[in-house]
Amino acid sequence: MAKRRTKTRxxxxxxxxxxxxxxxxxxxRLGSSLRNHSLSQLVKDFRNVMQPHTAINLxxxxxxxxxxxxxxxxxxxxSDLFIFNQSEDTGNISLRMGKMPRGPTLQFKVNTYxxxxxxxxxLKHPKSVxxxxxxxxxxxxxxxxxFSSKMNxxxxxxxxxxxxxxxxxxxxxxxxxxxxxxxxxxxxxxxPVTGNLDLRHYAINTKLVEESRNVKKLIQNKRxxxxxxxxxISDLLLDPYSVGGITSDxxxxxxxxxxxxxxxxASVSKSEETSSVRKRAIKLTELGPRLNLTLVxxxxxxxxxxxxxxxxxxxxxxLEQKALEKKHAQRKKLREERRSKQQExxxxxxxxxxxxxxxxxxxxxxxxxxxxxxxxQDASDSDGPEMDPADYENDSDLYSDIEK
Numbered sequence: 001m002a003k004r005r006t007k008t009r010x011x012x013x014x015x016x017x018x019x020x021x022x023x024x025x026x027x028x029r030l031g032s033s034l035r036n037h038s039l040s041q042l043v044k045d046f047r048n049v050m051q052p053h054t055a056i057n058l059x060x061x062x063x064x065x066x067x068x069x070x071x072x073x074x075x076x077x078x079s080d081l082f083i084f085n086q087s088e089d090t091g092n093i094s095l096r097m098g099k100m101p102r103g104p105t106l107q108f109k110v111n112t113y114x115x116x117x118x119x120x121x122x123l124k125h126p127k128s129v130x131x132x133x134x135x136x137x138x139x140x141x142x143x144x145x146x147f148s149s150k151m152n153x154x155x156x157x158x159x160x161x162x163x164x165x166x167x168x169x170x171x172x173x174x175x176x177x178x179x180x181x182x183x184x185x186x187x188x189x190x191x192p193v194t195g196n197l198d199l200r201h202y203a204i205n206t207k208l209v210e211e212s213r214n215v216k217k218l219i220q221n222k223r224x225x226x227x228x229x230x231x232x233i234s235d236l237l238l239d240p241y242s243v244g245g246i247t248s249d250x251x252x253x254x255x256x257x258x259x260x261x262x263x264x265x266a267s268v269s270k271s272e273e274t275s276s277v278r279k280r281a282i283k284l285t286e287l288g289p290r291l292n293l294t295l296v297x298x299x300x301x302x303x304x305x306x307x308x309x310x311x312x313x314x315x316x317x318x319l320e321q322k323a324l325e326k327k328h329a330q331r332k333k334l335r336e337e338r339r340s341k342q343q344e345x346x347x348x349x350x351x352x353x354x355x356x357x358x359x360x361x362x363x364x365x366x367x368x369x370x371x372x373x374x375x376x377q378d379a380s381d382s383d384g385p386e387m388d389p390a391d392y393e394n395d396s397d398l399y400s401d402i403e404k
Contacts, residue, residue, distance in 0.1 A: 024076070030084075051136040080168050099167075104298055104301070119290065135203055142188070144162065165188060
């Protein structure tokens with residue numbers, strides 16, 4: 001039987017080091033947000049954006065806390081947490097982006113949002129995709145718009161926000177990444193006036209530009225045309241009533257959009273090679289969801305009790321900042337002392353357990369030796385006459401009572 005062929009280009013094995021470097025995420029909903037069905041659907045839609053390296057079928061419970069997911073994130077190799085929550089007092093929705101394992105955490109206020117089904121309803125020609133479609137086999141291309149390109153001119157909190165955004169998806173390697181493998185775009189646009197962030201999720205479609213409309217219609221048609229009445233391909237292309245001859249007026253022009261030039265090499269013979277240039281128009285179709293965010297604060301850790309690095313509404317003076325730093329230093333010192341004390345107590349408990357195990361083992365061994373000594377002593381202290389088994393070897397009546 002022939003050996004099964006293994007594909008090397010499309011099924012290349014990824015090393016463990018490369019797998020460990022891939023950012024993985026978990027999108028959660030906590031608190032009262034479990035009772036908000038619209039927000040629950042937003043969480044599911046946002047998981048589609050973060051595919052394929054996310055927990056797409058994750059289920060939360062009302063009893064789950066943030067610490068439960070933080071403990072789970074370590075063994076699963078999760079690097080980013082996206083937590084949606086709705087306040088019971090004000091009803092405001094917040095999004096927290098936490099970087100595992102020690103932070104920082106960015107907290108945003110969700111001003112407005114639109115689900116995937118809402119985006120589909122407002123589009124004239126929506127793109128129908130499922131969670132298992134080919135568009136979700138690779139992570140999207142991240143595009144940051146409106147942010148300053150000069151890192152020296154922006155504030156520290158904006159630098160940190162840009163760094164967090166840039167590390168939620170694997171980096172693109174121009175030498176190894178194929179352009180055709182990129183099927184989606186996640187665009188984050190910053191409003192220069194308000195400073196709000198707009199998140200948009202698009203699917204990428206490409207079409208040929210320079211070919212005639214009839215040729216393009218023939219290429220894009222999934223069914224083979226009926227050439228029973230035609231003797232040549234030119235008859236099919238020049239016939240106005242054939243495939244590609246008449247198009248609807250509502251069709252989007254192929255010349256619109258961004259033009260991407262790709263060099264495609266065609267071999268003429270073994271010794272001669274020629275290269276042809278084809279232009280393709282890139283069209284973006286919005287998939288959803290939409291999010292309008294406002295950065296509220298940045299915390300040093302993952303929990304709410306950590307140090308605040310930036311707050312949009314509260315400004316502290318230098319004295320107040322020093323007092324807060326001193327307070328956090330004291331908390332950190334107490335936490336380290338408490339942790340060391342817990343470790344000492346744990347070591348003491350383990351030592352007591354080991355000592356009990358050793359005594360139990362020694363007691364069991366001593367009990368066995370004592371039983372053996374007692375048996376020997378009972379055998380030696382018996383008052384009956386000594387019996388020699390050789391005297392009874394030929395005595396056939398010894399077990400006569402048993403045989404009867």
